[in-house]
């Protein structure tokens with residue numbers, strides 16, 4: 080007998096009603112997810128089960144007029160994963176990114192997310208993915224700061240004031256009680272000022288806007304970097320405060336001394352290593368991953384034998400106690416967070432559960448009775 084299949088459709092407004100913007104709950108959820116990663120109760124794509132996702136790579140020149148061409152932050156990506164524990168569910172985030180969107184009233188990237196039953200494969204929910212994605216991305220620096228920031232960190236340095244870094248700032252403020260101010264550097268000074276006045280009201284914290292990156296880095300205990308576009312922020316070793324925690328959610332250009340004198344932590348280093356393989360397999364070589372990965376520069380050093388990759392620790396291992404957290408008040412820690420597909424699954428599942436409890440969203444049929452079972 081054919082079974083009816085239906086799923087919950089959640090548009091962005093439904094997600095807001097279901098609590099997608101609750102940063103405290105999101106940070107707690109992402110922390111639980113890292114516990115599961117540390118224990119190994121997850122699966123991501125690819126035979127090594129640690130792939131970030133499958134990407135449509137665009138080239139600068141294409142033989143067909145309509146084919147999308149390469150541009151800054153231009154890509155399509157599908158991030159698939161299973162997450163265990165109480166989540167016990169499978170999901171897929173599917174997005175397209177194009178920096179031109181910002182001139183056309185759209186966010187830089189547009190996301191949809193699907194949650195699936197792990198046994199039947201049937202969709203449980205299909206939802207707008209942007210807020211799931213920006214919240215989970217921001218929550219990671221919140222969790223990382225909780226475990227790796229020095230005690231009594233007071234100043235957050237924010238490099239880039241876009242959607243993602245706004246979320247990172249909120250998560251760090253939510254997670255670290257001692258924060259007293261934010262210093263924001265955005266390459267677009269006017270945009271930086273607008274964002275600062277919006278965030279000051281939202282978070283009730285002073286935000287100083289600076290027109291010089293060094294001034295931002297020099298006074299910050301926790302630095303969060305999330306910029307887009309061609310010009311990567313150049314962060315110098317001599318500008319970093321002793322004991323600072325630098326969280327790279329987007330790419331940055333770090334001076335040579337940085338890698339020699341800092342400890343490197345990542346969200347899941349085996350995922351970053353897969354990017355090295357991808358870059359080496361691409362016709363443009365490693366330059367193909369430098370634009371959009373925060374670890375590209377380090378991966379190149381590793382490939383050239385100039386950095387020992389076995390020294391990189393995963394945050395899941397630190398959270399589960401298998402690796403040591405901060406080792407001294409002066410230790411400079413660089414955390415590279417590439418974004419795990421399981422983060423989307425974790426937060427989307429939590430918000431889906433909240434939507435079911437609150438009776439939010441629209442139930443839609445996939446079919447009343449499957450044609451193929453008749």
Ligand SMILES: NC(=O)c1ccc[n+]([C@@H]2O[C@H](COP(=O)([O-])OP(=O)(O)OC[C@H]3O[C@@H](n4cnc5c(N)ncnc54)[C@H](O)[C@@H]3O)[C@@H](O)[C@H]2O)c1
Nearest residue numbers: 239241242243265266305306307310311312329416417418
């Ligand atoms: N690691 C993850 O999990 C993850 C997830 C989502 C997005 N990201 C990355 O986060 C980054 C930011 O995404 P977004 O959606 O906020 O982008 P966005 O385009 O909305 O905002 C980027 C901001 O950075 C500013 N900027 C650009 N170059 C700068 C520079 N050199 N110095 C200072 N500011 C600069 C821009 O003016 C803009 O305000 C992207 O690189 C994206 O790939 C990472």
